[in-house]
Amino acid sequence: MGGRTVRVRLNVDTGLDRDGVDLDEAVAEAERVAALPGLELVGLFTHEGQAHRGASFDEVKQLGRQSAAGLLRVAEAVRRAGLPCEEIAPGATPTAADLAAYPGVTEVRPGTYIFYDAMCMETMDLTPADCAVRVITTVVDLPTRDRVIIDGGSKTFFNDQMPQWGRAYCLEYPALRLEKCSEEHGHCQWTGDGTPPVKLGDRLTWIPTHVCPVVNLFDQLVGVRGEQVETTFAIAARGKVK
Incomplete structure (x- = not known):
């Protein structure tokens, strides 16, 4: 890469069981990433798609908050290990508005929000x-x-x-x-x-x-x-x- 340094985030699985490192393995993985040449670890991200499983919009938001809380616990542990962890970025449309105001979250990454769809009508009480x-x-x-x-x-x-x-x-x-x-x-x-x-x-x-x-x-x-x-x-x- 010609001596360039790339800023990266660590993907953490906070409950969707799709991709990302497990919560209890995230600190060790962050240390491995930080030790790699050419990479600068700057934070964590997740996709809390499991929030769609909520039976009500209140439950959807609660699932999102649980995901954000898990991500922030990992971030604090990463910092205690002596590594920088500035960017905390959950991402899902039904949780975005709520988590945008969640203390410690620096960015939300919704996707479907640009259009919304019938699934959002069900999970977010939309029309x-x-x-x-x-x-x-x-x-x-x-x-x-x-x-x-x-x-x-x-x-x-x-x-x-x-x-x-x-x-x-x-x-x-x-x-x-x-x-x-x-x-x-x-x-x-x-x-x-x-x-x-x-x-x-x-x-x-x-x-x-x-x-x-x-x-x-x-x-x-x-x-x-x-x-x-x-x-x-x-x-x-x-x-x-x-």
């Missing part, structure tokens, strides 16, 4: 009006009295689901559950009374359950204000996984 992204589909078949087929399948919607509405929340008819997808078709089950009040050719508007991978399925986003198209945004990372 559809809080969510920015819409996917518009067309009804292409009505095979039975309680099923609706749309022209958006697995190439349009990601496979994360919520029990109430499936892979996406239908703005016009929340009782229409997008329960499974083939490549180019979405299979919707009507869970309301009577029959679904839709006909062939109707446009249906959806808020994705998990917006992040859905955005990556498209080449561009269309920016709309009111009824007016104002701009388009190219999806810069589209097709970059190699």
